[in-house]
Amino acid sequence: MQTSEQRLDQTFMALADPTRRAILARLALGEATVTELAEPFNISQPAISKHLKILERAKLIAVGQDAQRRPRRLVAQPLAEANAWIERYREAWEASYERLDGLLEELQRTPSRKPKKK
């Protein structure tokens, strides 16, 4: 059993590659076979398979029902978890920044002491 932290590590590791992110973006539109996934990329099928293995290990994708075609499909849960984690961090910053919005507005309303907007 993995801890949620190990799971996040694996999710982020899997996401740290542009080809793998592109594969996930493609799978967000619907399931696809390995051949279909390899098509838009200028890389070999073994290279794609390696990326798929990493995504599978991170449980970001799974193999679909069809035993013949073995299509891959997106698994949303780990992505949602990773997203929630970053989202809370983001909100902490956003809270400060929204206050800064207000302060900047106030400073610009009192032009006597501040340079005016160009």
Added chain:
Amino acid sequence: MTFFEKAHVTMPSDSSVKVERSFKAPRELVYKAYTTPELVKRWCLGPPGWEMPVCEMDVRVGGKYRWRWRSTDGKQEFGFHGEYKEVSPPSKLVNSEVFDPGNVGGEMGKGALITVEFIEDKGVTTMVSTMDFGTKEARDAAVATGMTDGMEQGYQRLDNVFANR
């Protein structure tokens, strides 16, 4: 230049986090709000429920700063301190940062290098903060530290506060 209406968080490398946010103000003003202690104390508070009793900043190369936050119920405290490495008003600021976990927990770590750039385009200033923690583990720990219990309670009040702004 993209207009970041809300804070935009990305991870440009394994050891770093980048936060981008745009403000409707000239960068001289944004820089001033970022480097003047009396102004920093008014906005740099994170989620509601925190105040900043210590905000000392000697903004020049080699100068030190010390920031400390305390929850308004007085129960929790943490801070940052470090040294300014590059001071180029109004466009760039680089400083080291050491996290002092106070009593909220988290790792002291080796510290981070913070680069803040102020990019102005048509009267809008985008602040780009890049924080490099040296290792992936340290970065993940730092991002996770923004999620202490005290802060969590604070989030729930977030909406009310901004509704009244």
